[in-house]
Amino acid sequence: MRNKYVIKLAKGGYLKYISHLDMVRLFKSAFKRAGIRLTHSQGFNPHPRLSLAQPLPLGYSSTCELLEFEISEDMKPAEILDKMRQAVPEGIKLLGCGRAAEGKSLAARAVAASYEVRIPLDAGFECDFGELCENFMKQEAIPALKRQKKADVKKETDIKGMIRELQGEKVDDNLILYIKVDAGNRSNLSPELLIPAFASFAGINTAREEMDVTRTGLYFLR
Amino acid sequence: MNIEYEFEKLLKRVEKPARYTGGEVNEVQKDPGNCSLRFGFAFPDMYEIGMSYLGLQVLYSVLNERDGTYCERVFAPAPDMESLMRERGVPLFTLETKTPVRELDILGFTLQYELSYTNVLNMLSLAGIPVFAKDRGEGMPFVVGGGPCAFNPEPVAGIFDAFLIGDGEEAVVKLCGLYESWKASGEGKASFLEAACRTEGVYVPSFYEPCYLETGEIGGVKKLFDGAADRVKKSVLWDLNSTVPPEKCIVPLIETVHDRAVVETFRGCTRGCRFCQAGMIYRPVRERSSDSIIGSAERQLKATGHEELSLLSLSTSDHSEFEPLATRLMAMCKENNVSLSLPSLRLDSFSFKALGEIGGYKKSGLTFAPEAGTQRLRDVINKNITEESIFGSVSQAAELGWGTVKLYFMVGLPTETYEDLDGIAEIARRIMEACRKGRMKLTVSVSNFVPKAHTPFQWEAQDAYEDFVSKHDYLKEKLKIKGVSFSYHDSCMSVVEAALARGDRRVTAALVNAWEKGCRFDAWSEHFNYSLWKEAFEEAGVSMGYYASRKRKYDEALPWDVIDCLVSKEYLITENEKSKSAETTEDCRQGCRQCGINT
Numbered sequence: 001m002r003n004k005y006v007i008k009l010a011k012g013g014y015l016k017y018i019s020h021l022d023m024v025r026l027f028k029s030a031f032k033r034a035g036i037r038l039t040h041s042q043g044f045n046p047h048p049r050l051s052l053a054q055p056l057p058l059g060y061s062s063t064c065e066l067l068e069f070e071i072s073e074d075m076k077p078a079e080i081l082d083k084m085r086q087a088v089p090e091g092i093k094l095l096g097c098g099r100a101a102e103g104k105s106l107a108a109r110a111v112a113a114s115y116e117v118r119i120p121l122d123a124g125f126e127c128d129f130g131e132l133c134e135n136f137m138k139q140e141a142i143p144a145l146k147r148q149k150k151a152d153v154k155k156e157t158d159i160k161g162m163i164r165e166l167q168g169e170k171v172d173d174n175l176i177l178y179i180k181v182d183a184g185n186r187s188n189l190s191p192e193l194l195i196p197a198f199a200s201f202a203g204i205n206t207a208r209e210e211m212d213v214t215r216t217g218l219y220f221l222r
Numbered sequence: 223m224n225i226e227y228e229f230e231k232l233l234k235r236v237e238k239p240a241r242y243t244g245g246e247v248n249e250v251q252k253d254p255g256n257c258s259l260r261f262g263f264a265f266p267d268m269y270e271i272g273m274s275y276l277g278l279q280v281l282y283s284v285l286n287e288r289d290g291t292y293c294e295r296v297f298a299p300a301p302d303m304e305s306l307m308r309e310r311g312v313p314l315f316t317l318e319t320k321t322p323v324r325e326l327d328i329l330g331f332t333l334q335y336e337l338s339y340t341n342v343l344n345m346l347s348l349a350g351i352p353v354f355a356k357d358r359g360e361g362m363p364f365v366v367g368g369g370p371c372a373f374n375p376e377p378v379a380g381i382f383d384a385f386l387i388g389d390g391e392e393a394v395v396k397l398c399g400l401y402e403s404w405k406a407s408g409e410g411k412a413s414f415l416e417a418a419c420r421t422e423g424v425y426v427p428s429f430y431e432p433c434y435l436e437t438g439e440i441g442g443v444k445k446l447f448d449g450a451a452d453r454v455k456k457s458v459l460w461d462l463n464s465t466v467p468p469e470k471c472i473v474p475l476i477e478t479v480h481d482r483a484v485v486e487t488f489r490g491c492t493r494g495c496r497f498c499q500a501g502m503i504y505r506p507v508r509e510r511s512s513d514s515i516i517g518s519a520e521r522q523l524k525a526t527g528h529e530e531l532s533l534l535s536l537s538t539s540d541h542s543e544f545e546p547l548a549t550r551l552m553a554m555c556k557e558n559n560v561s562l563s564l565p566s567l568r569l570d571s572f573s574f575k576a577l578g579e580i581g582g583y584k585k586s587g588l589t590f591a592p593e594a595g596t597q598r599l600r601d602v603i604n605k606n607i608t609e610e611s612i613f614g615s616v617s618q619a620a621e622l623g624w625g626t627v628k629l630y631f632m633v634g635l636p637t638e639t640y641e642d643l644d645g646i647a648e649i650a651r652r653i654m655e656a657c658r659k660g661r662m663k664l665t666v667s668v669s670n671f672v673p674k675a676h677t678p679f680q681w682e683a684q685d686a687y688e689d690f691v692s693k694h695d696y697l698k699e700k701l702k703i704k705g706v707s708f709s710y711h712d713s714c715m716s717v718v719e720a721a722l723a724r725g726d727r728r729v730t731a732a733l734v735n736a737w738e739k740g741c742r743f744d745a746w747s748e749h750f751n752y753s754l755w756k757e758a759f760e761e762a763g764v765s766m767g768y769y770a771s772r773k774r775k776y777d778e779a780l781p782w783d784v785i786d787c788l789v790s791k792e793y794l795i796t797e798n799e800k801s802k803s804a805e806t807t808e809d810c811r812q813g814c815r816q817c818g819i820n821t
């Protein structure tokens with residue numbers, strides 16, 4: 001019997017500026033501070049059994065990160081949550097803890113993710129956002145510039161097939177874009193490709209640094 | 223301006239934004255409104271470097287222990303962040319509360335290496351603080367410097383209001399007390415400095431004015447305030463056990479140079495290598511007790527969750543209870559599932575056993591620092607290590623299955639000849655021959671001799687740049703041995719370092735020039751720009767060679783004579799004289815050598 005658990009957590013504040021790998025490091029040390037022993041993989045270079053379901057890009061907030069881990073003794077999820085809450089820095093909010101299902105890891109089963117993109121608009125920018133989003137999705141192909149692995153050049157690709165949903169509404173002076181895109185081993189679309197493609201289609205000139213992105217959902221195969 | 227809002231936008235555009243955010247586990251949060259003393263601990267290099275430095279955690283915890291004092295951290299922004307800050311007009315701020323540094327009461331820089339001086343200037347300028355002390359009015363923070371470079375503060379004398387010389391733990395607390403009384407008194411800045419300079423270890427440079435002879439040498443120093451000491455004694459924390467080492471250490475959110483728990487085991491070194499500044503300025507040796515080391519290590523590991531523990535001292539094995547201490551630490555670490563690293567061990571049978579047990583060799587190979595290639599030159603520098611002991615250890619290591627060995631040498635040492643360089647190659651060759659069966663990899667790493675203040679070699683000339691280059695080239699040829707790799711330190715950097723290390727107040731103009739020309743992060747080879755430094759010195763009318771490669775006479779007044787590190791000049795002269803005839807001086811644990819520290 002393995003003691004596998006999942007913690008659901010939110011990431012925000014300045015903590016959104018740490019990378020996926022740093023999040024893993026952060027939790028390794030948090031478990032140590034909490035006095036909870038992670039089990040380790042076998043082999044020449046054992047590492048603790050601890051993983052996040054999907055990497056979150058640097059700079060993104062999230063309300064739905066999932067941390068899977070295995071510990072050496074059985075503990076009540078509530079007790080884990082209690083100890084871990086005292087061990088994580090401000091900006092990480094632990095929302096719940098439960099036992100993990102048997103079978104494949106969450107990382108292996110992830111297929112999609114949803115995001116909320118807040119785009120401040122120039123004063124006077126008016127349009128029907130529902131229609132705009134519809135027209136955007138109606139395009140035959142949605143070209144986006146993708147950075148090539150090796151060279152420093154960007155290549156155009158069609159991302160249409162990887163966008164599952166896209167809606168928008170205006171709240172105050174912001175456009176809030178709700179998107180759901182492929183996220184997982186099989187097919188993966190970074191919102192960083194979609195956002196500029198949408199902005200240029202809509203004629204929005206807001207600088208990327210003015211926008212905020214929050215991950216709001218992760219979706220898995222059964 | 224709303225710094226936090228502007229700041230967030232910058233974070234989205236820079237590399238490694240978490241360098242600037244703070245918010246780590248164990249960061250101290252206080253209400254600034256309730257603090258009468260706002261202290262900025264400034265490390266003039268990047269976050270990843272500064273956060274690996276134990277002294278920061280020590281003073282951070284000592285200062286924040288005080289009620290009403292809030293110590294926050296400040297680092298040098300990387301070039302990408304700097305240009306955005308300048309473009310957007312965002313001033314240098316503290317990590318904890320994003321307070322503009324200009325609004326602090328005291329800004330304390332730790333000066334760990336001379337090549338960080340341009341960063342000091344740059345940080346002041348980014349903070350909107352005039353770089354010269356004389357230009358800072360009443361509302362500006364006091365800028366204070368400490369650390370090893372403060373033992374020759376003269377090249378940066380005009381930049382700082384005061385220096386703390388020596389151990390900081392007690393001195394900085396005294397300084398804070400004086401600050402509070404001064405603030406309550408409502409008097410001008412000068413009166414704080416007048417009070418401060420009466421405290422042991424505090425040097426206020428504006429109270430002294432050197433004059434120069436026609437030959438260029440220092441003619442004398444005029445004291446401008448009677449209350450200031452003729453020579454400023456360094457402050458010494460005589461009993462290390464009287465302070466609690468930091469335990470709730472900040473745990474960085476991003477990878478730094480060393481992410482590990484660190485406990486200092488002792489301060490000072492008794493070996494007396496003649497080139498070594500640390501060995502002189504940190505005298506006397508003071509140990510922390512084994513119980514205190516172990517207890518503190520355990521608590522620090524618990525509070526930080528680090529996976530590695532390391533010990534800090536100038537030579538790990540020299541702690542008087544080293545073997546039982548290491549044995550107990552190994553057991554403790556095993557129980558807590560953390561790895562132990564024992565740096566700079568003397569390689570005897572115990573260390574091999576210990577290293578085998580902790581598996582340290584997996585990560586890093588064996589290292590030796592013979593520093594010189596022949597026994598004669600090792601005697602000159604008083605480096606007590608014989609070739610026999612190196613070969614013995616290396617062959618033992620090879621038998622035990624160690625695959626890599628690293629040897630450290632210095633070139634340009636006083637009296638060095640090409641025979642000594644041949645000696646370096648000879649050691650490498652013999653090691654490879656002895657380990658022919660195994661697949662031994664050997665790295666020979668060479669640094670350049672930089673004469674430092676307060677050492678027996680403080681009067682010596684540094685090699686000229688061209689000499690270093692030919693010596694490196696010579697060694698490169700000689701070390702074309704299969705399995706041996708050779709690396710050496712940038713010669714230009716060493717020359718600039720030497721000019722700053724033994725400079726006087728006239729060097730400041732060159733330093734400021736260099737910074738104005740854009741020099742930053744000079745300790746990073748990718749940022750260091752020698753031609754700018756050369757121009758900077760030339761335009762200031764200051765000769766680098768005068769400070770770096772000129773041999774000085776014993777009776778010449780030295781810029782750092784005003785600092786008393788408690789080791790006497792007579793002792794340094796005796797040691798220098800002995801070096802000329804390759805006469806060694808034994809470790810002071812074998813008997814007092816009358817260096818002055820014990821009188």
Ligand code: SF4
Pocket residue numbers: 491492493494495498499500501536537
């Ligand atoms: S052993 Fe020599 S080089 Fe090392 S700290 Fe001591 S004096 Fe300095």
